[in-house]
Amino acid sequence: MTLTLNGRPCLCDLKNVNFNAGLIPDYSISHVQQLYLLRYAFAYAFEYKHMYLSLFKRQHFPDNISLLSLGCGTIIDYWSLLQALKETGQRKCEVTYIGLDLVNWEYKFMARKRDNVWFEQENGASWISDSPTLGYDVYIFPKSISEFSDDDFELICNSFENKEISKDNFHMLISLRVDKYSMERDISRTNRILTALERNGYFTDDRYNVYTYFSDETKGIRYYDSDFLFPSEAIEIIKKLNQLCKSYIENGENCYCDCETLLTRWPILKPTTIRYQVISFERGN
Numbered sequence: 139m140t141l142t143l144n145g146r147p148c149l150c151d152l153k154n155v156n157f158n159a160g161l162i163p164d165y166s167i168s169h170v171q172q173l174y175l176l177r178y179a180f181a182y183a184f185e186y187k188h189m190y191l192s193l194f195k196r197q198h199f200p201d202n203i204s205l206l207s208l209g210c211g212t213i214i215d216y217w218s219l220l221q222a223l224k225e226t227g228q229r230k231c232e233v234t235y236i237g238l239d240l241v242n243w244e245y246k247f248m249a250r251k252r253d254n255v256w257f258e259q260e261n262g263a264s265w266i267s268d269s270p271t272l273g274y275d276v277y278i279f280p281k282s283i284s285e286f287s288d289d290d291f292e293l294i295c296n297s298f299e300n301k302e303i304s305k306d307n308f309h310m311l312i313s314l315r316v317d318k319y320s321m322e323r324d325i326s327r328t329n330r331i332l333t334a335l336e337r338n339g340y341f342t343d344d345r346y347n348v349y350t351y352f353s354d355e356t357k358g359i360r361y362y363d364s365d366f367l368f369p370s371e372a373i374e375i376i377k378k379l380n381q382l383c384k385s386y387i388e389n390g391e392n393c394y395c396d397c398e399t400l401l402t403r404w405p406i407l408k409p410t411t412i413r414y415q416v417i418s419f420e421r422g423n
Contacts, residue, residue: 152379152401165211165241175245176376179214180368181406182313184359185414186218186280187225189311192350192416194226197309199275202232206274208262208294209282210237216255217247221365236274238262263290266297273304278311283327284320291327299334306421314349314413321413325349328415340419350416352409359409368407376405 152173163170207215216235223231233253242259249255258265263286266272286294310331314324329346352362359366380386380401383393 165243168244171241171243171245173376173379175212176372177403177405178411179212180366181359181409181411182281183214183218183221184363184366184409185313185412186215186278187221187363188350188412189278189313189414189416190219190222191225192414193276193309193311194222194228196416196418197307198226198228199223199231200228201230202234203276204234204274205236205276205278206266206272207235207237207278207280208266209280209285210239210257211241211280211282212243212245213237213247213255213257215278215280216249220250238265261290262286263293267293269297269301271302271304272297274308275305276309276311279313280311281313281315283312283324284315291330295330295334298331299337301338303338303340303421308419310415310417310419312415312417314415316411316413328417332417335419339422341422342417342419344415344417346417348415349413351413355408355410357409358407360407362409368405373405376403 152169163174165171165174203219205216205219207213210216213235216233216237219233219235223229223233233250233255235249235253235255237255237257238260239257240259240261242257246257262282283291312324312328314321325347332342332346335342360368375382383401
């Protein structure tokens with residue numbers, strides 16, 4: 139992916155590409171998508187891969203696996219799944235993947251020929267509510283559980299509570315935010331999902347408030363996985379992004395005093411944002 143800056147655009151909108159105080163960036167803007175991916179996709183792809191590796195320690199899928207991704211973005215979680223299947227010797231596993239997102243992202247990963255991969259530009263809550271039954275091996279919230287409104291999230295939980303589920307066992311993968319307030323809110327939503335599925339006749343030995351993280355966050359992601367190498371040219375662009383804005387090029391200075399601070403943050407190269415849950419459900423007697 140290339141961060142194209144043809145035409146010397148004004149980059150002020152990119153100062154809002156963060157999640158401070160629950161802020162959600164406007165992903166419909168092309169440059170916002172690009173900067174978001176440059177900053178976060180590297181770390182998120184690594185996290186999702188390890189979510190799947192944790193899943194595969196519980197259950198192997200030698201032939202096929204089906205997934206519903208709620209808030210899939212660029213379907214990067216599908217790419218991470220392929221890496222995890224490869225690493226665990228399950229290359230021949232056929233994947234059925236449905237990704238749901240309100241934004242039709244421009245930079246989706248390509249699907250393998252043997253896989254069935256669909257993207258639907260739709261509210262995941264409405265989509266799952268309209269489905270007559272649910273029958274996936276995996277339901278994944280890739281950094282998205284927080285982005286549903288309270289009403290939409292309740293719609294999701296009502297679906298898990300009241301709809302027919304065809305699988306006797308399945309798994310829920312949830313990526314959490316790291317700051318204390320946001321994590322507490324995300325975990326409370328995990329608890330709501332568990333309660334809903336218990337009411338639908340399913341049980342789990344996993345606890346809603348337990349999550350996985352890397353105890354040593356000082357080491358880079360590449361230390362843990364040599365396949366992950368962040369392009370040096372992308373780092374150089376992000377380091378001087380404020381200088382690529384139209385105002386800086388024309389006037390030798392930025393529009394506002396906070397442009398350099400808010401535009402030149404580094405990508406995430408260490409596992410500092412990784413907090414995830416793998417929760418397995420079985421149908422009760």
